[in-house]
Amino acid sequence: MAGIRKPFQGIWNIIRFNWHFYALAFGIAIVALSGSQYLPVSFRIYPSVISILILVTSLISLLVSMYVYDFSSLYKMTWLNYVKKVKKARILNIHAGFDETSQLLNSHYPDAGLTVFDFYDPAKHTEVSIKRARKVYPPYPNTRKTSTTQLPLDSHTTDIVFILLSAHEIREESERQQFFHELRRVLKPSGQIVIVEHLRNLPNFIAYTIGFFHFIPQSSWLLSFQKANLHIVTKKNITPFITLFILENGNPS
Template identity: 45%
Template sequence: MERALRKTFQGVLNIIRFNWHFYVLAFVLIACLFTITVLFPNQFNWIGYLLIIGIILATTLSLVASYYIYDLSNLYSLNWLDDLEIKSGSHLLNINAGLDETSYLLKQKYAACSLTPMDFYNSAKHTEISIERARKAYTPYPGTSLIETTDIGLSLKSIDCTFVILAAHEIRDKQEQVVFFKQIKQALKDDGKIVVVEHSRDIYNFLVYNFGCFHFFSPRRWKEVFRNSGLALIQTKKITPFINVYYLT
């Protein structure tokens, strides 16, 4: 099954498309501040202009960073997986949280393997409007199963490698995260692997996404979750300064 190549600017345009309400809010704030400074000129107008400049710079920086991460970097080339040993005929599992941009890519990269895609999106738990918009815009990968984070429904020792790419942070509760990864562990074969890709709650993401970075979790949090799930972290890599890849077994 072939996947259409990612389009130019697809990543950053999706950011705008699925989070347009934030950009409308920024525009409204800028318009209001500018109107106030024009209609009511006084010695404090510089504060209004400073806020306008700050909003424009913060919005522009987040979009530039998103373009770099999702369009210019090697995130979707998957060449950062080249060192991962995947044997022909392996059974791969790819779990997403409502938007699957990687199953086609994984199947393309590992054509000789079987791929099971799963989606744990739950509208009652995952209330972000951006995910709901993304689900309406993209059809699921063929054969995708809807699952619960507390019941992924896989047989014991049936999976060679599981991928959880930019999805696990949508599970907000720590104990639920532990239960989720324990189930993945149980489904892994004895020599199975897990690859988790996540933004980090760190200074780099704060500088470009401001308070939006608090939607992510720190590396320390993930390492604690992995440890409590009975998993061993064997390696951590970076895809740009903003994204970590955790290799587990």
């Protein structure tokens, strides 16, 4: 049935799309332990400590990911209660090549008109995990390719824009600001933009260590919103690791 996720789908996707990271981590740990026997006795503790740290941090990241993607309310979408209720809304869902949310949104908004855009650009988005995901998950029906700086929609035609766990793939701040200008352009004066993201903050550092650098600091998000004349009407932590922003036009007409 559309919109239904399989048990442990989230953690399974993370492992099979990012297995090279975990293989590398376990490989380094094994090499460190194997090589410790060739070190002086007083130094053998260090490879063991390094191996334990690698294994523990890898396990923590997997457990946090399982919590976020399989057991939290993220994909149950109870947080949609914070979004405006609009009858027969015109909804836009934008992703970066891997779409787990359009079917879910369609099931939550059965009377809406749902348009799906994909801004994946293989020249910019070179992560092998996205390429693997695209091979496994076919695009949502009638998904349209787009750029981040020019959305093929008329101005003021969209009630709700969703960008769920994808906007961080826009790495350049200037491009991200252009993107939010475009979102504001296509938004109706009373519309909302819904963003769900990991942030580059302490909880995500604890969970993912150096992997948290792939996320964007809250200060950068706030600057992008401000430059596009969008203001935050709701900010909530869906989990300690996932943040919801709901934006509205800063100067509705």
